């Protein structure tokens with residue numbers, strides 16, 4: 001099948017690579033010339049496990065372009081462009097419509113237009129109306145096909161997807177989509193395949209992401225209460241997880257969720273519920289809890305230092321919103337750096353891969369270290385923001401060896417509190 005994928009961000013690029021790998025002829029298009037130049041050299045513009053390998057494996061079926069005439073003659077067009085959050089929390093669909101306008105210009109036969117970007121309920125209907133109003137001579141059928149990949153395991157999550165959701169209103173569109181994904185429905189992938197109406201498909205994405213965000217916020221609140229009442233969240237979540245209805249996943253307490261999806265999708269669904277006069281108060285609470293949770297370490301640090309952080313050397317270990325990605329979107333580290341700057345702290349940061357990106361944001365307002373040892377030297381306190389393996393496996397004796405005062409505020413529960421205490425480290429973690 002001839003497939004065009006619009007957008008070479010996480011969703012678009014991974015989708016394009018995987019669809020090419022399973023045998024489709026795929027063209028990935030992006031407006032960003034630099035990204036396309038890199039991809040043509042087989043280099044990915046994003047940091048993602050196995051992506052380089054699969055770019056190579058799929059190379060005979062995969063091309064990259066910035067030329068919109070690529071939409072000509074395609075069977076399926078997949079829209080995987082960003083839908084960033086507007087000020088009011090709603091999703092900005094400008095990029096989706098930019099792609100539509102190019103499809104309108106270049107489509108020369110009936111085509112299936114798949115929306116993979118996360119879009120508010122009803123968008124697929126609207127887009128189809130728009131496309132057919134502009135091109136009455138051909139049939140441009142819109143299909144909702146949301147993506148559930150996680151950064152850091154995106155290729156695996158697409159090949160061995162938890163499910164493929166296809167929302168359509170047209171029998172031929174269902175047929176084309178089944179053909180597109182056929183190889184993934186068989187051994188060794190055996191991906192469950194669900195067909196439904198377009199609005200349900202759009203809702204599956206929001207309802208799933210927001211449910212996971214709720215789970216995290218719930219456990220963060222329980223963890224905070226554990227701290228107050230002398231319970232240990234590790235023991236509590238272990239005890240909870242034996243109930244199969246609860247499970248053990250997404251019950252890891254921390255300093256709040258970040259990334260490109262949960263923050264944006266909770267706000268978008270909340271916005272949608274409000275304008276439909278059916279406010280999702282649970283989602284609203286989740287957004288507020290997460291905002292507060294991101295500052296839980298900072299507030300404790302501020303209290304411990306009697307609200308005076310001026311000139312104190314504070315080190316932040318881990319900057320990305322989670323390990324195995326270089327993504328800083330909505331990362332708790334950034335809010336903490338901003339607060340520490342407001343308090344005139346002397347800030348040093350370390351991250352195994354995101355230092356260059358952070359430098360572009362803060363320039364010489366903060367200091368950058370190339371190793372953990374260097375970062376913590378003479379430090380008054382360390383804040384751990386990302387549970388990189390390198391940080392979890394760090395020799396904890398070095399904290400007492402290198403720091404001025406061994407005060408560790410761990411937002412990702414990387415170490416055993418008993419061991420830390422025995423080493424003479426002043427250790428604060430989440431819910432333990």
Ligand code: UDX
Pocket residue numbers: 147148149150151152209212216249250251252253254255256257258259260261262321322
């Ligand atoms: C998420 C969803 O998992 C994925 O299905 C969807 O398609 C996109 O959004 P991603 O943003 O890549 O994926 O990361 P994820 O691993 O879900 O983590 C999101 C945030 O939640 C991170 O900041 C992580 O640290 C935090 N988190 C996750 C917790 O604090 N506790 C947990 O138990 C799990």
